[in-house]
Amino acid sequence: MTKVSPANGNPEGQFGPLIFAVPKGRILEEAVPVMERAGVVPEAAFHDKADRSLSFADETGDMRIFRVRAFDVATFVAFGAAQMGIVGSDVIEEFDYSELYAPIDLGIGECRLSVAEPKEPVEYKYGNASHLRVATKYPGITSRYFERQGIQAECIKLNGAMELAPYSGLAGRIVDLVSSGQTLKSNGLVEKDTIMQITSRLIVNRAALKTDPRVSALVERFRTAMIEDAA
Numbered sequence: 001m002t003k004v005s006p007a008n009g010n011p012e013g014q015f016g017p018l019i020f021a022v023p024k025g026r027i028l029e030e031a032v033p034v035m036e037r038a039g040v041v042p043e044a045a046f047h048d049k050a051d052r053s054l055s056f057a058d059e060t061g062d063m064r065i066f067r068v069r070a071f072d073v074a075t076f077v078a079f080g081a082a083q084m085g086i087v088g089s090d091v092i093e094e095f096d097y098s099e100l101y102a103p104i105d106l107g108i109g110e111c112r113l114s115v116a117e118p119k120e121p122v123e124y125k126y127g128n129a130s131h132l133r134v135a136t137k138y139p140g141i142t143s144r145y146f147e148r149q150g151i152q153a154e155c156i157k158l159n160g161a162m163e164l165a166p167y168s169g170l171a172g173r174i175v176d177l178v179s180s181g182q183t184l185k186s187n188g189l190v191e192k193d194t195i196m197q198i199t200s201r202l203i204v205n206r207a208a209l210k211t212d213p214r215v216s217a218l219v220e221r222f223r224t225a226m227i228e229d230a231a
């Protein structure tokens with residue numbers, strides 16, 4: 001049983017350890033310094049890439065830190081399996097979970113979500129401007145975007161390497177994350193439109209925020225850490 005200290009607003013030990021979910025991918029390196037400034041300091045094993053554990057203690061032993069896939073951070077927090085987490089605004093927008101509250105922009109993981117297509121015209125067997133296939137990891141955002149344009153788009157969900165879709169005949173366009181633009185360029189694609197600018201956010205389960213004083217206290221510690229960092 002994890003020990004819960006009275007010092008952190010959990011006097012009766014009534015809430016169990018506070019669970020904080022972080023993405024194991026590329027945001028992690030930038031997220032850890034922000035977490036540490038807010039007082040969330042993971043145990044040493046968290047930094048060991050060879051360690052197969054998915055749940056880690058923090059330095060105080062009052063908290064568990066879950067290391068999961070980026071999309072799953074939002075799901076854990078929305079369902080209250082974790083009270084808080086860090087995730088890209090792309091993931092928040094994709095799920096649009098009503099139970100998620102994203103109070104703080106952490107200013108990390110900057111990129112954009114864009115529509116891209118082949119640089120050179122490709123002879124497609126599969127559609128025209130009124131029925132388009134789009135390969136993406138973000139079917140929710142993509143269908144909403146094309147609906148707003150009045151274009152009927154069929155979204156094909158891929159989990160990576162979207163850039164292969166146009167020239168292989170899977171889909172005429174892609175919707176994917178862009179940062180330097182190098183991946184698009186290397187794969188003969190050009191950006192046509194930016195759907196959204198992205199940064200990572202602190203996310204909180206709304207019910208946990210209302211009922212667990214440690215959650216609101218930790219939100220304030222992140223807020224202070226961000227203000228101090230900007231000063």
Ligand SMILES: Nc1ncnc2c1ncn2[C@@H]1O[C@H](COP(=O)(O)OP(=O)(O)OP(=O)(O)O)[C@@H](O)[C@H]1O
Pocket residue numbers: 023024025026027068069070071087088089090091109110111159177178179180198199200
């Ligand atoms: N090229 C990039 N530059 C900056 N930030 C990015 C970039 N690609 C992704 N991100 C941000 O990092 C988040 C995680 O992306 P990443 O592809 O590293 O996730 P991951 O955890 O490896 O994904 P998966 O769970 O599918 O393996 C994205 O949701 C986005 O907010």
Ligand SMILES: O=P(O)(O)OC[C@H]1O[C@H](OP(=O)(O)OP(=O)(O)O)[C@H](O)[C@@H]1O
Pocket residue numbers: 026159160161162176177178179180181182183184
């Ligand atoms: O504009 P750039 O700087 O080239 O970055 C964009 C690339 O970064 C992300 O992929 P990632 O490297 O995370 O691999 P993935 O395709 O496996 O998600 C994204 O999906 C793009 O492919």
